[in-house]
Amino acid sequence: MSSTETETDIILIGAGIMSATLGTLLKELAPDWKIRVFENLAKAGEESSNEWNNAGTGHAALCELNYTSEKEDGSIDINKAVKINEQFHVSMQFWSYLVNSKLIHNPQDFIRRFPHMSMVRGEENVAFLKKRFETMSNNPLFKEMEFSDDPEKLMEWIPLIMKDRSLDEAIAATKVDSGTDVNFGALTRMLFDNLEATNVDVQYKRSVENMKRASDGSWELKVKNNDNGSVEHHSAKFVFIGGGGGSLHLLQKSGIPESKHIGGFPVSGIFMACNNPEVIEQHHGKVYGKAKKGAPPMSVPHLDTRYINNKKSLLFGPFAGFSPNFLKTGSMFDLITSVKPNNVLTMLAAGAKEMPLTKYLIQQVMLSKEQRMEELREFMPSAKSEDWDLVVAGQRVQVIKDTDAGGKGTLQFGTEVITAEDGSLAALLGASPGASTAVHVMLDVLHRCFPEYMEEWEPKIKEMIPSYGESLMENPELLDDIHTSTSETLGLSQKEPVFS
Template structure:
């Protein structure tokens, strides 16, 4: 089996011991094979190992280290999505109303992650929480009468929700400046602004978390194999899956059989699910969106901003492109990130090829993909504009949040690829879906995850749902252990203010964050 290096905080520094990798041509099927070494596979592997310690589990990662694509801390905003500040989870209706249902649902899912992480810390499976999660207030910020009116209505809809306890709203520049000085410093005094704030927000390094979860999986008998590219998936007559692999360094082909396969390969998941031949993937396509962030490590700038501040998306912008100015903590070092600046490339992964998009087109998904293109002209126009944006335009977007920003303090970094789900729709022919979607075979022998945000933050909830779909016969036996790890399992915390407050307090105490 493979092992990881010492207790380093950044996934980028984790390198497997290549000399301990075993050649895989075993006749006995592996119980669980997880394709992709990101947060989804790490979370699912952790859950299964806790629930069924005797099952054999192997993780196969194409790159030379785990968590190098979407889970890498510099490839995502690390928000710890809880809908505390993301306005796209509460869009304004035509009549001006706002509905809190989706925001509450996202927050519920994040609480499942908090409970799982807290349990794993107590069980010694995760290190001290500051290695991957840090307290960071979550804010929203808008200007202009119409936007202020919307934000006020959003606040009114959330202030009595148990999971949004402590949310504050202010139109006073002085108060907003107390929360984060960079927002108001040298801002025109006549400009009307408003903001909300919840102190109990977090910044999560999902790269480090992925590494720690996989470290524990290996310690409990699981295996993690890097530099292994899956080239084929085929269902065998006995119900198992034959997985063809190629070692990316020695180019040696290998074969392994598995009773259950999870495809958690991010943007690479669609191609593998298509290759598997399961009918459930028919009609699904992927729309890749690239991005960039501005980042600063200037201590004088970083010290003036301790929050994640989200604004409103531009017309036609995908939800994942909502502008935000974020405090990040990676390897114990603080920095600020602003963005993302969206763009387009046909790649489905940051390290894949330009042929991903054309090779993903099939007869069964061509119609939905063309329908999406027809109905999302605003998105296409937005992406073209982003691609052509100059550095001066990028700086201007930052100055909407931080009037004092100068380009000399900031560097441009390339973010990870996101592949949004396109699927059939009876009314429009095809829709572009923002979020995640689990695709599972009818017999539950294989499943995969498509889509993007809020993915990582809600991984525990998504993987529990996947277990229920793929292992219905085991769920009754597993339920006591699931409830031990996640006390609120099967219930909505938002339905009981007392239980919500108790859960928030309990996990906050373990994670070292405000309740």
């Protein structure tokens, strides 16, 4: 077994959208820095970033009801929606810069314009949606939002959902035409093609077995070649762990104090995919419903038009599954080996307080295909079993940590960045909105880990992201300019056809 040693400036672990984004930012800001990437699989974007392993929604809080909540006084809190929308605009600006700079090409291969809609049933939910619409449409970020509870208008917007539906129950929807479908797998591959063309050393079929601090503060990584079993040793001044579900184990191996008292709980996703082209052609958009009472936020049902490999698809879900694997390609021992002396009490506390989630997952795992079809028919009454197949999507590891607000063992739904105190290491944990806000999240990593460079980098960052440092909500003119320019650059100006 041979062993080699190499030194570099930056090591990125995992060839997903997060590493692709951070690597691209660093290559633009510090082109002379040496960057090396290690990916366990044979190519980029094959786990969480793969187009079949995520919803493919450009999460901008246009349709996701779990990003808004009703306060005790009956008003609607849209603060989280505002943050996510602004963060998605940051991603759009960066992607536009890459297209204009000819660093990536053919944006239609990874992003398309699709209406984003919210649909609810029942008087109480309709009242909530109307209040939500009234609050959001008064905000410049959501001024394009439309609302209707008129069955004829809804038949125009969502004909497949309204087909064969009884009108005894109240139903309403909101619609924003400028929503997007994003193929994060295709985008990830584009970004890595560009990185490799600019002398970034991307090594596939390499698994990081261990990592430790050297006396000079750098990180030493033990890396195994999956093909021949040989071991290499690499060192770097900065390490980013962007390995999806695999990030938690690597973070724990780092031994940094910030890695303590953090656990993870894996949840797998299952979608129903339509196999009937005639049905697929009757739906156009991403329609999100409301999670049932007691169900976790990641269970929000949605019926989505998707474009994968330039082929139009129609998916419904997600249904939750359970596997102890932290990655689709992971090990059945991932969950048990993530339990350490420093997080065992955190994990036990989570288990005690999250019994409803456990019950929900058991119920979901036990569902037959026909029971899943019944849930689809609540959304789309005309659905026929023979037109739909089950597709297993990606694994997501929800973060468990001790928080002031939630106490010990609080389950976190969202994206979490963990950084070493000295900024020499960062790790990304968690799930949605994840990929959609990758640029914002990686800028946060830069702020935390490279504060001494931020003043020098600021002009270039503003060139890439014109709204950097400003609130789009508070600057409607800048918002309009950016919305217009990014739409034109990314080919989103042309409105997709809708049904009439």
